[in-house]
Amino acid sequence: MKASIFPIFTLKDDPSDAEILSHKLMIKAGLIRKLNAGLYTWLPLGMKLVSKISKIIIEEMNNIGSMEILMPSIQPADLWKESERWDQYGPELLRIQDRHERDFCFGPTFEEVITDIIRKEINSYKQLPLNLFQISTKFRDEIRPRFGVIRAREFIMKDAYSFHSNQECLNVTYEKYKSAYINIFNRLGLDFRIVEADSGNIGGNESHEFHVIAETGEDDLLLDDSMVGMNVEIAKRKYGHDNIDDILKEKNLKHVKGIEVGHIFKLGDKYSSKMKAMINTKESQNINILMGCYGIGVTRIIAAAIEQNSSNDGIIWPEALEPFKAVIAAIDGNKNSEIKKYSEEIYQMISKDNNLDILLDDRDLRLGNKINDYELIGIKKILIIGKDETTNKTITLKINNDKKLIPINELLSYFSD
RNA sequence: CGGGGUGUAGCGCAGCUUGGUAGCGCGGCUGGUUUGGGACCAGUAGGUCGUAGGUUCGAAUCCUAUCACCCCGACCA
Structure with missing residues (x-):
């Protein structure tokens, strides 16, 4: 699923009429x-x-x-x-x-x-x-x-x-x-x-x-x-x-x-x-x-x-309710066509070819904005793709505060339950 | 239904005490610089101040009524 067609209606401020x-x-x-x-x-x-x-x-x-x-x-x-x-x-x-x-x-x-x-x-x-x-x-x-x-x-x-x-x-x-x-x-x-x-x-x-x-x-x-x-x-x-x-x-x-x-x-x-x-x-x-x-x-x-x-930062779902298995966050993906293309390839590989429910975040936002949304929504696995990853055919997998650089051929092993 | 609170721009709020025709942050739009944890510059759009009536030369501001929403209680899955 691409974020450009799956609307993400997040808010920055607490709503005034909610208590709990x-x-x-x-x-x-x-x-x-x-x-x-x-x-x-x-x-x-x-x-x-x-x-x-x-x-x-x-x-x-x-x-x-x-x-x-x-x-x-x-x-x-x-x-x-x-x-x-x-x-x-x-x-x-x-x-x-x-x-x-x-x-x-x-x-x-x-x-x-x-x-x-x-x-x-x-x-x-x-x-x-x-x-x-x-x-x-x-x-x-x-x-x-x-x-x-x-x-x-x-x-x-x-x-x-x-x-x-x-x-x-x-x-x-x-x-x-x-x-x-x-x-x-x-x-x-x-x-x-x-x-x-x-x-x-x-x-x-x-x-x-x-x-x-x-x-x-x-x-x-x-x-x-x-x-x-x-x-x-x-x-x-x-x-x-x-x-x-x-x-x-x-x-x-x-x-x-x-x-x-x-x-x-x-x-x-x-x-x-x-x-x-x-x-x-x-x-x-x-x-x-x-x-x-x-x-x-x-x-x-x-x-x-x-x-x-x-x-307070966001929802922590039980596994059965996680809205997406992971999200792909491309840094500067809308300006840099190489990064964009590489992100699409990764998306194709894990989402289409392996039938995993993945969000491809193709919104034109900075990384910090995107990550804050993921924390709010409760997507645990974040796949970060920037210049380095694109050049070296790797992915940075971020879970909570752990970041790990992994080669593309090992990526799927992180999704076997 | 009883008690308390709040209604002002898409969202979050200030202004109300002491009346002079509306402002801040975020968001939006345009252009540019940016992009590895909520960027920056310049410009721009957007409001019958919940609604109705009253007081007044003049009301977001004072008065009356009314509606809506939130919280506590009673009640309920």
């Missing part, structure tokens, strides 16, 4: 721009990260037999009235009318729509279990949007739904999603914990949250030495205390802050009973379909990863 590090860096590095409170445009660099995360999620969903679909973001009120959530959901649900003055909402979640599909398409236990997911834009009219994309009003979320003819099958599938989630967050290189959780507005009877551990997290988690802990609401109920400190002392738990990036629920028949999503059993009986639902905050993950490991 990830929010500042996402704007400074040119991942996003704010349109309005809680509404963000994803610029090319940001979209690249959305795609990387989506790709991993899709792979892991497919691995457990969950197939991708896409539902409309605008949903008719009738379905929400059937589930009785039209009245329950409150002002977080953005209600809109079409030209015929019929009521709709912008979907904050999709239990109603998916249940409607399933009740129409599925009639028999023989068609189950079934697993479907989508990655799509959701809208929740938050009381107070904040922290950039962490609590945005419009955001991208993966939501999966499972359908079963018996509880045991739901239980097994629930565990499959849990392990898929563990794979996803491991692959993303995030430090995370699973906690027992409240099922809240979505409903159901068992639920776990996945949290990225971060100081700026909004959620309070109580953890022991194992991977699984609980959130504060559960702890208070479980141990019958309102004072967290008492619980911590009594149960020898640690208190940490987390950013919720995933949440899985056993819904049971909450939606199928209200919306009459039924199947025939082996005994020719009509029963409600059992359901599970499984969410991941795709856009929130990006902010969470930045919160977890970055500096």
Whole structure:
């Protein structure tokens, strides 16, 4: 990819309306721009990260037999009235009318729509279990949007739904999603914990949250030495205390802050009973379909990863999220045609011939400007090409503060993982 | 919704106390010198000072209303 066609919208100053590090860096590095409170445009660099995360999620969903679909973001009120959530959901649900003055909402979640599909398409236990997911834009009219994309009003979320003819099958599938989630967050290189959780507005009877551990997290988690802990609401109920400190002392738990990036629920028949999503059993009986639902905050993950490991100078991505494997910085490349030609050759060799995702920075900037951008964006490997390198057929590889002069034929060995 | 803060050029800000018709840095554009960690010189474009009303000879500045955004809280994935 050439920088002349892949726009790099970096800023020198901190944005005036961002407070926490990830929010500042996402704007400074040119991942996003704010349109309005809680509404963000994803610029090319940001979209690249959305795609990387989506790709991993899709792979892991497919691995457990969950197939991708896409539902409309605008949903008719009738379905929400059937589930009785039209009245329950409150002002977080953005209600809109079409030209015929019929009521709709912008979907904050999709239990109603998916249940409607399933009740129409599925009639028999023989068609189950079934697993479907989508990655799509959701809208929740938050009381107070904040922290950039962490609590945005419009955001991208993966939501999966499972359908079963018996509880045991739901239980097994629930565990499959849990392990898929563990794979996803491991692959993303995030430090995370699973906690027992409240099922809240979505409903159901068992639920776990996945949290990225971060100081700026909004959620309070109580953890022991194992991977699984609980959130504060559960702890208070479980141990019958309102004072967290008492619980911590009594149960020898640690208190940490987390950013919720995933949440899985056993819904049971909450939606199928209200919306009459039924199947025939082996005994020719009509029963409600059992359901599970499984969410991941795709856009929130990006902010969470930045919160977890970055500096004031820039983003430090986990390997799976590095936007480019390396960048080629030509010094004076636009004036000196030899340097330009040599840079293009190197680019051709590692990017085109070896299918590595490389940025060729052909912008007419000084080296210092370019390097500052790379530090902001979080590109670790910098290949510097100037007069000497061009003459001697070498490359200067710069990683952090180490510079190494390497011959062209050894270059590729620095990219074998 | 309660409390606090901010709206002035693309971005970051000063000017407001004490009214006299707008300025700085960065960025942009043109030309030139440069290019190994945010270069320099010369020139140049760009603003209904959030919006509406009021006071005044005169308002970015004073008054009233209103809108937007940010922070804390309540609430929430």
